[in-house]
Amino acid sequence: MRSRRCPRPTDPSPATGRHGQRHRSRGPGRVGRLSTPWSAGHGAEFPYKPAATDTFHVIEGEAELETPDGEKIELVAGGIYSFTAGFTATWRTRSPFMKFFVVG
Numbered sequence: 001m002r003s004r005r006c007p008r009p010t011d012p013s014p015a016t017g018r019h020g021q022r023h024r025s026r027g028p029g030r031v032g033r034l035s036t037p038w039s040a041g042h043g044a045e046f047p048y049k050p051a052a053t054d055t056f057h058v059i060e061g062e063a064e065l066e067t068p069d070g071e072k073i074e075l076v077a078g079g080i081y082s083f084t085a086g087f088t089a090t091w092r093t094r095s096p097f098m099k100f101f102v103v104g
Contacts, residue, residue, distance in 0.1 A: 039098040040091075048083075048091040052103050055082040061097030065089035075099075 037059070048065060058079045065073040067089045075081060075097075 035100070035102040037098060037100050039096070040093045041097075042093055042095050044091070044093045044097075046091050047088070049088045050083055050085055050103065052085050053082060054101055054103050056080070056099040056101035059098040059100060062094040063097050064092045064094065066092070 038056075040063075058075055058077050058081070060077050062077070063075040065075065067073070073081075073089070
């Protein structure tokens with residue numbers, strides 16, 4: 001399996017809050033996977049709709065996902081979460097938040 005590192009800006013994007021480095025790994029006949037740290041500041045709010053399965057470990061902070069039907073999912077430091085493509089929610093951070101995620 002090959003791995004390629006792509007530098008990203010150190011300041012988070014206003015649209016996504018992402019920063020750090022991306023790592024894509026591809027194997028023979030496999031679709032690439034993306035893994036990277038991701039962070040957002042306290043009070044960030046945005047739509048969350050993963051294009052592929054998004055599995056992540058919360059490194060620090062707390063956030064909440066609220067689904068269209070009003071279900072609230074608490075995300076806390078130390079937790080591991082996974083959401084499939086097509087899942088939709090509103091993401092709200094309650095404190096500075098960092099996760100390490102793998103999409104693919």
